[in-house]
């Protein structure tokens with residue numbers, strides 16, 4: 176009996192142990208499961224954070240601020256400031272619109288904004304990001320403050336005045352339905368004719384005298400952009416805002432269109448295509464270490480958009496064996512992306528070197544000094560190279576009509592271009608967005624051709640087009656044998 180009891184007790188003990196072991200195992204499994212779940216949420220949040228951050232760094236969402244004004248220091252690191260192009264509320268809506276499967280609240284969205292991405296404030300600013308944007312924003316904000324418009328967002332003002340903010344006809348003021356429409360205003364009869372003030376960026380030309388080493392002087396004009404206080408009646412402010420609306424709409428459309436099309440082009444490049452991403456927009460003003468002054472002078476930003484550049488772009492690549500070429504411009508005063516960052520970093524590096532006593536009097540010195548400190552590969556375009564390229568350009572080029580509006584140039588044969596207000600890449604010779612055709616046909620060629628029939632001699636220095644295997648090559652005569 177006693178033996179049996181002991182035996183049962185032992186068995187019971189064993190079963191208890193087994194149960195305990197099983198329970199322990201289950202607990203461990205639960206913990207592991209919980210840990211896994213936690214990891215999934217963390218990585219989900221991290222992924223969402225990365226998505227939001229990437230979105231906020233896009234050039235149609237924020238604008239990079241170069242120069243001293245765009246530096247933010249934290250923990251020994253210099254961060255590049257970026258200005259939001261719209262309110263966080265609207266950007267959140269845009270984000271949701273582009274990513275309909277993702278669920279993110281506005282507060283969560285705002286939490287993922289890095290500290291170097293800030294809203295621009297017109298008043299305490301040293302530099303102007305984009306004049307068109309800031310001057311329109313400034314007026315819209317004032318109208319909202321006065322209770323005349325329901326929104327302080329320029330994008331919403333645009334949306335309320337067109338049928339479709341992504342339709343080029345509406346945004347270019349060509350749509351019959353919304354051509355005459357404008358944004359709604361609520362005027363207060365009790366404050367009629369009251370004077371209000373707001374601020375706008377204005378460009379002023381100032382003549383500058385430059386002294387040369389030999390004692391001679393030369394005068395040139397520099398454009399200076401300054402913040403100016405404006406005064407007018409409320410009614411006038413409303414009119415001015417309405418007057419600016421069509422231009423602002425076109426501007427807004429161009430930014431979005433060029434950004435998305437160029438991104439699509441980059442994402443769909445084939446083996447035999449090449450993209451060169453260039454930023455010509457700013458000069459580095461040469462500096463001597465004794466006189467560091469932050470100059471706010473800007474030379475014309477559009478110098479590269481001219482007939483000579485168009486002519487070279489539509490001829491030189493063919494000499495190098497390309498079969499088609501397209502040159503695309505982002506909307507003026509808006510970030511161009513990667514080159515902006517590289518250029519800005521190099522300029523800041525140069526500034527710091529000057530601050531530590533290095534003289535940078537010319538382009539060669541700039542390149543020499545920078546090369547020692549950066550991994551960016553630098554090339555110097557010498558005066559001779561510019562002269563050589565200049566020799567390819569015929570002396571009397573016709574001006575391309577509407578040059579300032581052009582955002583795309585396409586050439587499938589040398590010297591013959593098609594220009595568009597906005598880019599399209601569906602095929603090199605597509606007819607989307609009403610392209611305008613233009614042929615560079617200098618008078619010299621016609622003269623030369625009629626000459627050839629009567630007199631085969633060609634003079635050195637004359638500009639010619641050579642027909643080689645059906646392709647035309649431009650150049651000037653350097654030697655007659």
Ligand SMILES: [Zn+2]
Nearest residue numbers: 305307308508
């Ligand atoms: Zn702008």
Ligand SMILES: [Zn+2]
Nearest residue numbers: 338345350353
């Ligand atoms: Zn419309």
Ligand SMILES: [Zn+2]
Nearest residue numbers: 599601605607
């Ligand atoms: Zn097309």
